[in-house]
Amino acid sequence: MARQFVQRLFRVLFFLYTHSLNHHPRYPPLLTATACSGIVAFTRQWITLCYPSRAIRAAFWLSPLLTCAVGILLVLIGSAASLGIALIVLVFAFVQSLYACWVNPRFNYAIKVLSVSTAFLPAKTTALVVVSILTSLMYCSFLVILLSLIWSMQVMKNTLQVTVARIKYLHFACRGDMGTRVALRDTIKHLMGNILIGSTLVPIITVIRGSARAIRLVAGGTDEFLCSCANCYSAIASKLVTYGNKWGFVQVGVYNKGFVQASMDTWETFMRVGLEPLIDSDLTGSFCFLSGIAGGAVCTLVGGTWTLVVHKNYVTEVSIYAFLIGYLKCRIAMAWPQACVSAYYVAYADNPHSLWLDPTIPVRIQQLQRYGT
Secondary structure, eight states, X not given: OHHHHHHHHHXXXXXXXXXXXXXXXXXXXXXXXXXXXXXXXXXXXXXXXXXXXXXXXXXXXXXXXXXXXXXXXXXHHOOHHHHHHHHHHHHHHHHHHHHHHHTGGGHHHHXXXXXXXXXXXXXXXXXXXXXXXXXXXXXXXTTOOHHHHHHHHHHHHHHHHHHHHHHHHHHHHHOOOOOHHHHHHHHHHHSHHHHHHHXXXXXXXXXXXXXXXXXXXXXXXXXXXHHHHHHHHHHHHHHHHTTSOTTHHHHHHHHOOOHXXXXXXXXXXXXXXXXXXXXXXXXHHHHHHHHHHHHHHHHHHHHHHHHHHHOGGGHHHHHHHHHHHHHHHHHHHTHHHHHHHHHHHHHHHHOTXXXXXXXXXXXXXXXXXXXXO
């Protein structure tokens, strides 16, 4: 009886879904953009695994170009809303270009860290990422509520990150080996509560910290009042990051700690061994973010161009939704290199004199102390 009920329910839902496709001209472009996001995510994962140097450089240089192309597409729409969004997008593309030029001297170190941390990929990690991408692909195809989509993709990304980080930490710390299936099962069974908390706190604190840095750069040192306000806001952001940061996911997976406690312990360890300047200048997070931006831009160009030709009234909303789908899908695909690098840093912080780790981090610390770049 239960099986028949489930089959009937699925048939009804599938009928309603396919019936809605025939009456909403925005759905085919969105579904095409969703499929495109899967292709882009798989491609990005493969390039990162096989050619980390090209992957990092491509993310930093292609993302501004693709974002600019999205801005041009929005200008072509011609509506007031699309023109306003286009202005923001074009400014964002320009900022990305400036940022890529600014961090260009750090590319070699970022490539080295990514290459070292992903050199020995845990067994079945690729399969785990593929399953995550396919799951998110099916989820996006049903066009669920936007906030639910963002939340679910964030949780999925962090679940993958905790699983891979645990395996990689054991490898870096003591050359231990752990099955991916066992790690994933333990993560889902015991750690989902902490992952949900982290999925809520980390994006909020990241936005606060990023805005604090931007305000501090804009304020400069010319105006005493603005400078003091910027310093105060920056101090608050620096305090908040100790209670919730992406590095805490490593200790969540390894030691089964609460997320806040894991974040505090990890950050305290970073401070004790002098890793904070290196962590602040790490480009892995920017690499993953810009990879997501590039993926979202590709999906926007695919879905938005189609809708512009077929049904212009829906172009703006289709473009926004397609961007979010592509961005979130690529962020899931980039969760495993983020996890590998996080585990690499945390393993070093826990034991800086470990014989299992290469000298990449100590050499970089010496360079920062000597040259400041």
